Amino acid sequence: TKQTLANIHEHEDQLNAYVTVNDEGALAQAQAIDAAGIDPNNLFSGVPVALKDNLTTKGLLTTASSKILANFTPVYDADVVERLQAAGAITIGKTNLDEFAMGASTETSFYGTTRNPWDTTKVPGGSSGGSAATVAAGDVLASLGSDTGGSIRQPAAFNGIVGLKPTYGRISRWGLIAFASSLDQIGPMTANVTDAAAMLQVLAGRDERDATSSSQPVPDYVAGLTGDIKGLKIGVPKEFLADGIDAGVRDQIRSAVKQLEQLGAKVDEVSLPHSTHGIQAYYILAPSEASSNLQRFDGIRYGYRTSDAKNLEELYVKTRSEGFGDEVKRRIMLGTFALSAGAFDAFFMKAAKIRTLIIEDFKRVFADYDLIVGPTAPTPAFGIGEETKDPMTMYMNDMLTVPANLAGLPSISVPAGLVDGLPVGLQIIGQAFDETRVLNAAYAFE
Numbered sequence: 001t002k003q004t005l006a007n008i009h010e011h012e013d014q015l016n017a018y019v020t021v022n023d024e025g026a027l028a029q030a031q032a033i034d035a036a037g038i039d040p041n042n043l044f045s046g047v048p049v050a051l052k053d054n055l056t057t058k059g060l061l062t063t064a065s066s067k068i069l070a071n072f073t074p075v076y077d078a079d080v081v082e083r084l085q086a087a088g089a090i091t092i093g094k095t096n097l098d099e100f101a102m103g104a105s106t107e108t109s110f111y112g113t114t115r116n117p118w119d120t121t122k123v124p125g126g127s128s129g130g131s132a133a134t135v136a137a138g139d140v141l142a143s144l145g146s147d148t149g150g151s152i153r154q155p156a157a158f159n160g161i162v163g164l165k166p167t168y169g170r171i172s173r174w175g176l177i178a179f180a181s182s183l184d185q186i187g188p189m190t191a192n193v194t195d196a197a198a199m200l201q202v203l204a205g206r207d208e209r210d211a212t213s214s215s216q217p218v219p220d221y222v223a224g225l226t227g228d229i230k231g232l233k234i235g236v237p238k239e240f241l242a243d244g245i246d247a248g249v250r251d252q253i254r255s256a257v258k259q260l261e262q263l264g265a266k267v268d269e270v271s272l273p274h275s276t277h278g279i280q281a282y283y284i285l286a287p288s289e290a291s292s293n294l295q296r297f298d299g300i301r302y303g304y305r306t307s308d309a310k311n312l313e314e315l316y317v318k319t320r321s322e323g324f325g326d327e328v329k330r331r332i333m334l335g336t337f338a339l340s341a342g343a344f345d346a347f348f349m350k351a352a353k354i355r356t357l358i359i360e361d362f363k364r365v366f367a368d369y370d371l372i373v374g375p376t377a378p379t380p381a382f383g384i385g386e387e388t389k390d391p392m393t394m395y396m397n398d399m400l401t402v403p404a405n406l407a408g409l410p411s412i413s414v415p416a417g418l419v420d421g422l423p424v425g426l427q428i429i430g431q432a433f434d435e436t437r438v439l440n441a442a443y444a445f446e
């Protein structure tokens with residue numbers, strides 16, 4: 001733990017991967033474990049893990065990288081934090097993210113941009129950019145991220161690490177600061193697939209405090225890593241290798257697909273025709289849910305409060321005007337509009353219908369195939385400041401990742417080589433609750 005803290009501090013000037021490094025708390029946890037003795041039955045006994053700063057930690061600042069929560073110290077731990085602690089893990093710190101997880105570059109954080117350890121002029125992706133960068137820098141073996149439209153997988157791809165978004169409901173969201181509740185999932189970000197499987201083992205399972213968490217039994221994910229994918233049927237959607245995808249990324253993914261074939265998988269081109277509308281549906285549905293979820297930040301219950309309000313109305317307006325950043329305000333406005341009486345049918349309902357069509361596309365392909373593979377992101381990491389001027393450019397980062405969120409399916413990003421010296425990710429999508437096959441294919445490939 002001491003060495004990990006030293007490594008983190010050595011990199012922090014360059015990377016800015018953390019909002020809070022938990023120096024004292026982590027050492028106290030480590031001392032307690034030392035005193036009790038490492039428990040061989042507790043897989044993560046004494047292992048430092050970094051947590052995205054939108055996961056509540058009892059007694060430890062939790063900001064979601066927003067000014068509106070800059071003074072917020074939760075009174076309870078998220079379910080995943082409880083589970084990690086029960087497994088012996090040490091909370092080494094809280095990692096930087098796009099404000100409220102809204103973004104694809106970690107540039108909307110109130111605490112400044114995180115930098116990509118592969119090239120510090122590049123973004124680490126987002127929104128779980130800090131969690132990805134600290135693993136890529138070699139500070140920690142594992143971190144947690146959250147993924148609403150790609151926020152675990154795209155930064156994993158940009159940093160050359162493994163990132164898993166499990167099936168919706170596989171991991172409890174209790175204690176995750178909500179962005180879009182029907183899409184949000186927590187998941188592990190690790191240096192390799194075995195560690196991702198071991199993390200999922202600890203994190204998965206029913207939690208009474210999250211009604212959407214599943215009571216399906218949790219299989220032994222590590223035992224499922226046989227490396228044998230002979231006869232596995234894999235579909236490559238033609239939409240995932242279409243024109244909008246960087247040519248270098250396409251080449252890299254084509255050779256990854258060849259590698260899967262050499263390992264004995266049977267690969268065909270398939271089609272997810274409605275996936276091309278995923279971005280449009282997502283950027284109505286996610287902001288709509290966000291506009292509702294973010295109503296709780298009113299300056300009364302917790303967080304930042306404006307200093308000079310003359311009445312209640314002004315207190316709300318000034319607190320939110322001063323406390324939220326531009327991207328969060330944009331989403332609240334978009335969502336409030338899409339849910340308003342006059343716009344509901346034309347926007348929210350239409351997006352919900354597209355979501356159903358995307359779910360049906362997946363069902364059709366999964367009737368004949370075990371897994372779907374393609375790139376994680378359309379490009380490798382881009383330059384800091386390069387995509388901040390036009391929100392639409394930034395939103396296009398998510399075109400290949402949002403379909404799995406809209407359908408609630410498990411999806412992993414695993415490193416698939418370099419393009420111009422920067423990492424690229426292979427995305428593997430599976431059927432609901434089939435994390436075992438997703439992880440095993442990634443394991444065979446890595």
Ligand code: GLN
Nearest residue numbers: 101102103148149150151
């Ligand atoms: N980049 C997407 C967005 O800005 C996804 C973010 C996420 O998964 N949290 O909404």
